[in-house]
Amino acid sequence: MIFVTGGAGFIGSNFVLDWIEQFDEPLINLDKLTYAGNLENLTSLQNNPRYTFIQGDLGDRELLDRLLNQYKPRAVLHFAAESHVDRSIHGPEDFIQTNIIGTFRLLESACTFWRYLDQPEKSRFRFLHVSTDEVYGTLSKTDLPFTEVNPYQPNSPYSASKAASDHLVRAWHHTYGLPVLTTNCSNNYGPYHFPEKLIPLMIVNALAGKALPVYGDGLQVRDWLYVKDHCKAIHRVLESGKPGETYNIGGWNEKTNIEIVRTICSILDRLRPKVDNSRYDAQISYVADRPGHDRRYAIDASKIERELGWRPDETFETGILKTVEWYLAHPEWIVNIQNGSYRNWINKNYEARS
Numbered sequence: 001m002i003f004v005t006g007g008a009g010f011i012g013s014n015f016v017l018d019w020i021e022q023f024d025e026p027l028i029n030l031d032k033l034t035y036a037g038n039l040e041n042l043t044s045l046q047n048n049p050r051y052t053f054i055q056g057d058l059g060d061r062e063l064l065d066r067l068l069n070q071y072k073p074r075a076v077l078h079f080a081a082e083s084h085v086d087r088s089i090h091g092p093e094d095f096i097q098t099n100i101i102g103t104f105r106l107l108e109s110a111c112t113f114w115r116y117l118d119q120p121e122k123s124r125f126r127f128l129h130v131s132t133d134e135v136y137g138t139l140s141k142t143d144l145p146f147t148e149v150n151p152y153q154p155n156s157p158y159s160a161s162k163a164a165s166d167h168l169v170r171a172w173h174h175t176y177g178l179p180v181l182t183t184n185c186s187n188n189y190g191p192y193h194f195p196e197k198l199i200p201l202m203i204v205n206a207l208a209g210k211a212l213p214v215y216g217d218g219l220q221v222r223d224w225l226y227v228k229d230h231c232k233a234i235h236r237v238l239e240s241g242k243p244g245e246t247y248n249i250g251g252w253n254e255k256t257n258i259e260i261v262r263t264i265c266s267i268l269d270r271l272r273p274k275v276d277n278s279r280y281d282a283q284i285s286y287v288a289d290r291p292g293h294d295r296r297y298a299i300d301a302s303k304i305e306r307e308l309g310w311r312p313d314e315t316f317e318t319g320i321l322k323t324v325e326w327y328l329a330h331p332e333w334i335v336n337i338q339n340g341s342y343r344n345w346i347n348k349n350y351e352a353r354s
């Protein structure tokens with residue numbers, strides 16, 4: 001049994017779906033179902049006996065203790081977080097509560113559970129913390145990509161809260177011996193990505209004939225990784241990573257934001273040409289920059305390749321095509337988010353179970 005937090009979000013739901021498809025081992029998913037949690041992503045698992053969903057908050061220590069003692073997982077995989085940089089700028093409070101206090105509560109609960117395990121379960125137990133490359137701060141054009149020994153220099157409330165959580169995880173290993181693993185990953189994209197982030201927002205807005213808002217000069221660089229590759233990397237770290245170590249995960253795919261937006265537009269021109277034959281890139285609109293906007297992120301993912309044999313399977317070209325195709329094939333998923341009805345899936349889910 002593995003215990004996942006945040007499994008109704010973008011990366012978490014991809015991970016949960018892949019896990020249940022590939023392995024017999026049961027999985028329990030604890031998720032608060034904030035605006036970013038979408039049970040519609042997981043409807044295919046509704047009656048699967050290997051999958052259990054619990055709606056709950058990381059901050060609820062009593063619930064965490066009860067679940068860990070009841071299900072006795074061999075690992076905790078911690079995806080749950082407030083994850084959107086722009087939201088953290090407008091309202092940092094939830095980021096502090098979930099990313100810092102929530103991670104602290106989960107560490108405390110996991111550590112208490114782990115401490116009283118008998119061998120060999122105790123040596124086998126892992127706490128895997130899913131984190132971000134943003135903790136390292138920003139790079140100039142000529143800087144080398146981030147390695148695991150780069151100093152932490154977070155610049156946004158989001159990245160500062162994730163950095164704090166990474167430090168807590170590290171301290172619970174060094175002080176209490178909790179067998180932790182930390183992954184710091186670059187920008188993900190793929191199915192079930194909430195349309196507030198760059199790639200899904202551009203696809204959804206383009207199809208709706210709306211403006212494609214590019215912040216500042218659009219020349220900021222991100223290193224893009226197809227979400228399924230991230231899920232495979234997390235699995236590899238869980239099975240073979242060394243407790244106390246951190247692993248950078250990235251796609252070796254540095255692109256400027258404007259390149260990304262233009263690529264999406266040209267795929268849509270081909271797959272869903274507009275009736276008036278105009279081009280999607282005519283919808284591009286440069287808007288005010290994000291405050292404190294990090295200029296460039298790039299991950300050096302050679303440690304995980306060298307030590308654990310992981311490398312991404314997708315190139316950006318194959319991954320972005322699959323992603324656009326997924327959004328074109330799932331218009332109802334987009335509509336349910338836009339009209340808010342995705343939030344009713346908790347009721348539908350419980351109805352289906354009773």
Ligand code: NAD
Nearest residue numbers: 006008009010011032033034036037057058080081083188
């Ligand atoms: P997301 O925002 O799509 O999903 C977060 C999930 O966590 C949601 O289902 C939400 O309901 C849940 N959640 C939020 N607060 C909670 C709480 N207090 N208790 C329980 N559940 C709660 O996020 P994502 O993009 O899937 O990211 C997952 C993790 O990966 C995060 O830790 C993020 O920092 C990290 N990460 C994301 C990316 C990326 O590009 N998206 C890249 C690197 C690392």
Ligand code: DAU
Nearest residue numbers: 083084085132133134186187196197198213214215220257
């Ligand atoms: O690097 C990993 C991080 O990537 C994760 O830790 C975060 O959870 C995830 O949200 C993501 O953060 P970014 O801020 O890089 O992602 P976002 O999709 O919000 O923005 C990507 C880039 O695109 C960034 O430079 C800002 C820009 N942008 C974004 C939006 C939403 C635009 O130009 N216009 C937009 O409308």
